[in-house]
Amino acid sequence: MEYLVYAVLITALIAVVLVAIFLWMQEHRNALRISEEKNEIEGEERRMFGFLQGLGEKLQDDNSPSNLHRYIVDGVVDVIDADAGILYLLDGESGQLVPVCQTLNLAPVIPVPPEIAAIESAEDAESQYRSFLRLSALKPGEYLVGQALESESTLYEEDMIDNADYADHGAHYQDGISFLAVSLVYGHKRVGVLAMTRKATKGFSPNDREVFSSIAEQSSFALGSAIIHAEAAEKRRMERELTQASEIQRVLLPRSAPALADYDLAAEYHAARIVSGDYYDYIPVDEDRYGIAIGDVCGKGIAASLIMAMCRSNLRSRAHENLSPASVLHAVNQSIFPDIKEDMFVSFLYLILEKGSNEITVARAGHEPPILYSRASKSIQLIEPTGMAAGIDGGPVFKRSVKDHRFTMDQGDILLLYTDGLIEATDRNGDEFGMKRLNETVEKYSSESSETLIRSIVEEVKQFSVGMSQTDDITLIAIEKR
Numbered sequence: 001m002e003y004l005v006y007a008v009l010i011t012a013l014i015a016v017v018l019v020a021i022f023l024w025m026q027e028h029r030n031a032l033r034i035s036e037e038k039n040e041i042e043g044e045e046r047r048m049f050g051f052l053q054g055l056g057e058k059l060q061d062d063n064s065p066s067n068l069h070r071y072i073v074d075g076v077v078d079v080i081d082a083d084a085g086i087l088y089l090l091d092g093e094s095g096q097l098v099p100v101c102q103t104l105n106l107a108p109v110i111p112v113p114p115e116i117a118a119i120e121s122a123e124d125a126e127s128q129y130r131s132f133l134r135l136s137a138l139k140p141g142e143y144l145v146g147q148a149l150e151s152e153s154t155l156y157e158e159d160m161i162d163n164a165d166y167a168d169h170g171a172h173y174q175d176g177i178s179f180l181a182v183s184l185v186y187g188h189k190r191v192g193v194l195a196m197t198r199k200a201t202k203g204f205s206p207n208d209r210e211v212f213s214s215i216a217e218q219s220s221f222a223l224g225s226a227i228i229h230a231e232a233a234e235k236r237r238m239e240r241e242l243t244q245a246s247e248i249q250r251v252l253l254p255r256s257a258p259a260l261a262d263y264d265l266a267a268e269y270h271a272a273r274i275v276s277g278d279y280y281d282y283i284p285v286d287e288d289r290y291g292i293a294i295g296d297v298c299g300k301g302i303a304a305s306l307i308m309a310m311c312r313s314n315l316r317s318r319a320h321e322n323l324s325p326a327s328v329l330h331a332v333n334q335s336i337f338p339d340i341k342e343d344m345f346v347s348f349l350y351l352i353l354e355k356g357s358n359e360i361t362v363a364r365a366g367h368e369p370p371i372l373y374s375r376a377s378k379s380i381q382l383i384e385p386t387g388m389a390a391g392i393d394g395g396p397v398f399k400r401s402v403k404d405h406r407f408t409m410d411q412g413d414i415l416l417l418y419t420d421g422l423i424e425a426t427d428r429n430g431d432e433f434g435m436k437r438l439n440e441t442v443e444k445y446s447s448e449s450s451e452t453l454i455r456s457i458v459e460e461v462k463q464f465s466v467g468m469s470q471t472d473d474i475t476l477i478a479i480e481k482r
Contacts, residue, residue, distance in 0.1 A: 068222065072219045076219065080211055080212050083105055084107035084196070086103070087100055087101045087193075087195075088192045096138060096139055097138040098137045099134055106133075108160070108177060108197065109133070109143070109145050109179065116129050125172075145181060148182060150183070152183075154216075155181045156204060157178065157179040158200060158203060160178070161175040177197050180204045181193055184220040194219060253281070254281060258290060262481065264479075265477065265479055266449070266450035266477070268458050269474075269475045272472050276304070277308055279293070279294070279295040280295070280417075280475050285352055288356070291351070292351050292353065292417070294348075295346055295347060297311075297344065297345075298344050307340060314335045315328060315350070325361055325362055325404055326363035326402050326403050329350055333390040334395060336390060337395075338394070345392050347366040349363075349417060359406055360409060361404050362404070363385065365387045366389030366390070367419075370383045370416060372409070372413065373442050373443065374410070375411070375412030409479075412481065414450070416438075416442060416478055416479075419475045422475075425472075426471075427466075
């Protein structure tokens with residue numbers, strides 16, 4: 001009986017020791033696990049701080065978007081120990097997510113097309129799928145990436161194959177893959193999406209997701225700053241190019257009026273923007289004749305200036321020794337018609353002055369009718385020959401409508417050519433300067449020289465539209481018969 005008691009006591013002691021050993025081992029394992037988790041978190045945090053420091057240096061030292069994209073994708077993959085990653089940016093014009101950078105390891109964030117899934121060679125299929133990823137833009141809300149764009153928080157999918165979008169074609173690439181993505185926002189404006197993938201056996205821990213959200217926020221700031229910097233640089237480049245274009249365009253305009261025995265000429269040109277669609281020119285036709293041209297492209301900016309440069313070249317090449325203004329405009333129209341856009345046209349007025357003659361020949365292609373002030377009768381009339389604008393019809397109709405018209409100017413008479421930007425200038429109430437005010441201004445300054453008349457008209461328009469920005473180009477030419 002005594003031996004039995006001892007045996008029970010020994011057995012109980014052994015059990016207690018085994019339980020103690022088990023509990024100690026369990027506690028030790030928990031301590032090791034906690035230590036490993038702590039080390040992992042600390043390592044993740046060190047990598048995060050290193051990434052953020054490098055991100056700041058990247059912004060200061062390297063403004064290349066492609067290098068910044070690569071740094072962000074590879075850096076975030078390293079910080080959270082993801083297998084692969086991909087960065088999408090939101091295109092401002094199309095509104096779609098465009099892939100701009102992906103890791104060397106494949107990030108299978110969109111379904112595999114059936115034709116790629118059917119490729120037998122795994123290497124060829126992966127190569128084709130990588131190219132498909134690189135070239136595929138996504139709509140907001142499309143697949144997990146598009147859903148992440150619209151989500152206000154980090155989007156996590158434990159296994160992508162469980163998502164209906166990937167069930168049919170994702171078995172080879174998405175099965176057993178965890179997905180983590182977040183919308184990148186800068187200044188309340190969505191910039192893009194950063195997505196990470198990892199084998200689902202490990203997945204992304206809550207701490208991984210928290211760290212990912214933090215570094216994604218900093219990445220958003222970096223990307224937003226880089227975009228603003230790039231846009232500012234592009235704007236400066238465009239402004240330089242526009243300034244150069246403006247300088248070239250001004251070279252194409254006359255530097256001064258020709259000294260003619262029978263006529264006194266003056267002109268003013270004011271572009272609404274850096275470059276203009278208005279044009280005027282003085283063209284020697286022969287020893288006794290001079291051509292005066294004025295034109296206006298429907299539109300403003302670069303496109304209008306290019307069309308006008310083309311018109312100038314065509315008109316000058318056809319004006320020499322051609323005594324018919326209509327014939328010159330016919331040739332110009334025929335030349336530009338095949339190349340001009342359907343929604344654009346050019347109004348033209350071209351006339352020829354002849355030495356020793358008071359007769360003027362003019363052709364008008366949809367342009368504002370010139371004003372003729374008669375010194376003898378102190379009256380104003382409009383010279384209104386028919387004619388449609390250039391660039392609308394390729395030949396027959398234009399030729400029938402644009403014809404030569406002749407009229408006379410006596411000594412002291414003034415002919416004013418202008419573009420519609422002059423009479424369409426508006427005041428604070430939205431009223432236009434108009435023909436009536438223009439006629440009154442011509443009469444008011446009719447006793448002045450051509451140059452003074454032109455400057456006075458421009459000043460009247462400025463006073464009328466004070467406080468309003470110029471919305472259209474303004475060009476004037478005054479011709480006084482000596």
